Amino acid sequence: MKSFLNRRRAAEPGGPSHLVAVARDSSSADLAHPAGSVDTHRPAGEPGPHHEAETAHQQSNDHDSADTLDYHADAATTARMPIHSGGAPRPVSTLHAVPAMPAHLSGRPVQIADGASFEALVATHAMTTFRSFRSFDYTVTLLFHGETLGYFVALHQDGALWHAFRAADIDSAGAVFHHLQEQATRLADGETRIAQLSAQNVLLARQIEDSEAQAERLRVDLQRHAEQEHRVSARQHQVRKDVAQMEAQRIAAQAQLNKAHRTIHQLSVTSSEGVPHLHGR
Known part of the structure; x- marks a missing residue:
């Protein structure tokens, strides 16, 4: 066969x-109808079972x-199709867009928003600002689009759009906002440090200026004190000199006065010798 x-x-x-x-x-057909057997119940002229089997x-x-021809025609296609256990090969499912999201937000309904569409919504004032965070040139905003009940979170740098995300619920949008807020804070760390160092440098410069001015005042005071001490010392020297001179003059005058007193005494004694002595009665 x-x-x-x-x-x-x-x-x-x-x-x-x-x-x-x-x-x-x-074997079953041969056993049921052996060779040479005749069906006695078949009417004349009607095809027998052996003829129907053939x-x-x-x-x-x-x-x-x-x-077989169809199989050979589709052999290449069939060989390339994945084979599954049982049944015909499954058809390839339609591909759908996978939501793009930050790595730490895996599993949340967050997608990257189209920048042009987002800026168009902002330009038409179609969204309401729920939250806003600004650190130097970096701004993070959480906006609500009432028409589609969607939430947008955007990060701007120096007024230019950098990142924009779309979320389906407020919790996911809040998580994205927190993530971008931390990112903006990290990016602004340098600016923060520059502002702090600038203020510290200004303060130090002012303190240096004040210290130098105070030191100058102290130098002037010390110089004036030294000059004054020199003048005082010179004055004291002159005073002592004058005192010594005047003391000498005093001593000379005192001696002269004593001499004059002695002269007067002597003259008085001489003058008194010419007066007669009267005896009392």
Whole structure:
């Protein structure tokens, strides 16, 4: 009996397809209708069972040949299609856009917003600002679009849009806002340090200026003190000199006065010698 080609899957899933020749089992038909037997109940002129079996076998062969041609025509396509356990190969599912989001927000309904559409909504004042954070040139805003019930979180640098995200709920938008706020804070750390150092430098310069002015005043005071001490010392020297001179003058005058007193005394004594002595009665 003729054989036909049957499609058979490989033993392991995902393996290649093979064409296996399978012998047709005719033992049942041969046992039911042995060679040379005659069906006594068949009317004259009606095809017998053996003739019907041959007709069915011929139709099966034709059908198998068509299947074989179809298989060879689609062999390349079938070989490239993934093979699954049981049933025909599954069709390829339609691809959908995967929401883009920050790494730490995995699993949250957050997507990257289109920059042009976002700026158009901002320009038309179609959104309401819920939160705003600014650190030097970096600004983070959380906005609500009432028409679509959507939330937008944007990061601007020096007034220019840098990042824009769209969230489906306020919790996700708040998480994105917190993430961008931390990012803006980190980016502004340098600006913060510059502002702090600038203020410290100005303060130190002012303190240096004040210290130098105070030191100058102290130098002037010390110089004036030294000059004054010099003048005082010179004055004291002159005073002592004058005192010594005047003391000498005093001593000389005192001596002269004493001499004059002695002279007067002597003259008085001499003058008194010419006066007679009167005796009392």
